Amino acid sequence: MPDSDVTAQLTRLRKSIDNIDAALVHLLAERFKCTQEVGHLKATHGLPAADPSRESQQVERLRALAEESELDPAFAEKWFSFVVAEVIHHHEQIASERG
Numbered sequence: 001m002p003d004s005d006v007t008a009q010l011t012r013l014r015k016s017i018d019n020i021d022a023a024l025v026h027l028l029a030e031r032f033k034c035t036q037e038v039g040h041l042k043a044t045h046g047l048p049a050a051d052p053s054r055e056s057q058q059v060e061r062l063r064a065l066a067e068e069s070e071l072d073p074a075f076a077e078k079w080f081s082f083v084v085a086e087v088i089h090h091h092e093q094i095a096s097e098r099g
């Protein structure tokens, strides 16, 4: 394959990658807006930051969705745990600011 074709293919694929990364950032921003509201709700009503039974349900659902989509379920769970750890940290901060 000529070098110019390789470059064109790489450029095309990188444009899609950039669009997907932008969508992921926007989706994550919306998710964190929701979880910030959840954090305030929980702090107001004295509810714990973490809800392990809800997380188990979410992990089960996400692993099934990952399998359907041919995404590694272990990776989906790792991504989810990483995000939720940050959410719980935010919840704890909100609760501590309320005293």
Ligand SMILES: O=C(O)C(=O)C[C@]1(C(=O)O)C=C[C@@H](O)C=C1
Pocket (backbone or CB within 6 Å): 035, 038, 039, 049, 050, 051, 052, 054, 055, 058, 083, 084, 087, 088
């Ligand atoms: O649903 C909640 O109770 C949340 O606080 C949100 C969320 C999540 O990010 O999905 C975060 C922490 C909980 O342990 C479970 C789920």
